[in-house]
C-alpha cells in the first residue's frame with residue numbers, strides 16, 4: 001500500500017490518513033459518539049462534551065514522544081521487514097529507541113492459543129551459533145490443512161522435551177509426520193498417529209512443510225536483524241508466527257494500528 005515516500009511530510013497530513021482509516025464514517029467522540037469533533041495534532045476535542053482526548057493514547061502510543069509521521073513510518077518499516085538500521089533512516093530515532101519500539105509492536109501481536117490437529121508435521125531446528133553461547137533449539141509444528149504453525153523453545157532433544165511441546169500444541173489423535181529421531185519413536189504410545197521418514201536418506205517428503213518453515217525462519221532472522229541474539233527470541237518467534245497465522249495484521253500500517261488498538 002504505502003511506501004515511506006507516500007507519507008505526507010507533515011504531521012497534520014499523517015493524522016488525516018489515520019483518522020480517515022480508523023473512522024471511515026467520520027470521527028466521533030469516545031463518550032457519546034458526537035460528530036462535532038475538532039482535530040488537532042496533539043488532541044481531539046468534542047465541542048458538545050467540551051472535553052479533549054488523545055488518539056495517540058487510544059492507539060497505544062500515548063506514553064512516549066513520537067510524532068504521527070514517525071508512528072506511520074515505524075510501523076510501515078516494521079511490516080515490510082526492514083532492519084532496525086533501515087527503519088532508523090526513515091524515522092530518525094536512535095537505534096536503541098527503534099529496538100524498544102519494535103519490541104512494543106511485537107507485544108501488541110496476539111498470542112497463539114489452541115492446539116493444532118489432523119495431519120501435522122513436527123521438527124526441531126537450531127538457531128544461532130554455538131560459540132558465544134548464542135544457540136537455541138526450537139521445535140515447531142505445522143497443521144497441513146490450515147498452514148498454521150506453533151514454534152517454541154525446547155531445552156533439548158530428549159523425549160520429555162518433545163512430548164512436553166506436543167502436550168501443549170498438538171491434539172492427541174492427530175497424525176504426526178516426523179523424522180526418525182529416537183525421541184519421536186514412541187509417540188504412538190502417548191496417543192498420536194505417527195508416520196516417520198528418514199532425513200539421512202534424503203527422504204524429506206512427509207515433513208516438507210516444516211522444513212519450509214525453518215528456512216523462512218532463518219531468512220526472517222537474517223533479514224530483520226544484524227545477527228541472531230538469544231534474548232530477542234521470544235519477540236522473534238511471536239512475530240514470525242503472527243506473520244503466518246494472522247496475516248491480516250501485516251497488510252499495511254493503518255490496519256495494524258486499528259486492529260491492535262483499544263478502539264476496535
Ligand SMILES: [Zn+2]
Nearest residue numbers: 029034046049
Ligand atoms: Zn462528545
